Amino acid sequence: MDGNGRWAKKRGLPRTAGHSAGAEAFRRTANYCRTLGVSYLTVYAFSTENWKRSEEEVSGIMKLLAKYLQEALRDMEKNHVRFRFFGDLSRLNPKLRQLCLDAQERSNDYHEVQVNFCLNYGGRDEIIRAIKKYAQDVKEGNVEIDSLTEAQFSNYLDSADVPDPELVIRPSGEMRTSNFLPWQTVYSEFVFMDVLWPDFSPEDLDAAIAEYHRRNRRFGGA
Numbered sequence: 378m379d380g381n382g383r384w385a386k387k388r389g390l391p392r393t394a395g396h397s398a399g400a401e402a403f404r405r406t407a408n409y410c411r412t413l414g415v416s417y418l419t420v421y422a423f424s425t426e427n428w429k430r431s432e433e434e435v436s437g438i439m440k441l442l443a444k445y446l447q448e449a450l451r452d453m454e455k456n457h458v459r460f461r462f463f464g465d466l467s468r469l470n471p472k473l474r475q476l477c478l479d480a481q482e483r484s485n486d487y488h489e490v491q492v493n494f495c496l497n498y499g500g501r502d503e504i505i506r507a508i509k510k511y512a513q514d515v516k517e518g519n520v521e522i523d524s525l526t527e528a529q530f531s532n533y534l535d536s537a538d539v540p541d542p543e544l545v546i547r548p549s550g551e552m553r554t555s556n557f558l559p560w561q562t563v564y565s566e567f568v569f570m571d572v573l574w575p576d577f578s579p580e581d582l583d584a585a586i587a588e589y590h591r592r593n594r595r596f597g598g599a
Contacts, residue, residue, distance in 0.1 A: 378403060378420055380549030380573030382434075393437035398575035400441050407458075409579040411490050413586075418492050419463070419542060421557050425499035428468075439473055442496070446476040450483065457489040463535035463558075464498030465506065493539060500559035507533035536561055544589045546582070548574045566592055 378399050385395030403420060410418050423438060449460070460480040469477070477496065510533045514520045520529075531537065541561045547554070550571045554562070568585040572578075 378422065378574045379547065379551060379555075381575060383549065384573040384575040392434050395575060396434075396438055396441055400445060402575050402577050403445075405579070406577060406582060407490075407492060409582060411456075411458075413582075416490060417540060417542075418490065419495065419539075419558070420492070421495045421498070421555075423464075423496050423498070424556060425465070425497060425502050426556070428497075439470065443473050443476055446473075446480050450476070450480055453480075453484055453487070457487040459484045459487040459489075459491040461491060461493045461539065462496050463493055463503065464496045465502060466497065468497050491539070493536070495557070498535070498557075500556040503535050504560060506535075531560070534560060541565065544568065544585065546570065546585045548572050548577050548581075564594070564597075566594065 381395035381399040382392045383395070384398060385392050388394075407418060422442065427438070428435060449456075449458070460477075462477045462481060466474050466477055477494075507530065511520070511525070511530065515522050536558070541563075542558065542565045545554075545557070545562055545565045545567045547567065547569050548571075550569070552569050554567070558565075566589050568588050570577075570581060570585065572581050
């Protein structure tokens, strides 16, 4: 979800207005994904690097996230959306962290669509945290160090039990992955789009999916 700040700047608005518009774009996109039968939607909501932004902007983003989760908890039985959170939640304020945990726990039995929020997430940070968890298991004698496989290591990641993404869409015209799911996206198809996230529409999603279907996914084969 990229380009909120630039969207606001183009309109002479504060960056927080861009994030509000971005939140509406997320609702729009998530609802459309449900109509398409998309089973998993993963969004990069806040990265480990985003703490470098101004205190005012970070505070505004956190308030928006809290507002969305409060509304999601109210509407959970109607929408049947399962929530998962990727990232180190320990740095979040206690209220927001508890909202995340409540949403994850209360939606655990829903399977219509799963939304994964990358929150205080960085791909390298995720891998380091996974290595530490694996090392602890080795230390405690729960696993043999020589028995580690890629599949086993994946179980130590935030995305354990979640399929790797088939398609990654990056809006806003940027042509880089920005530390997003580096382990999980090695065979994902990437579609980079010029549209700023607040303007992202169902038609843009349709175009990205159409581009995905035009590609031949060889997974390293001939």
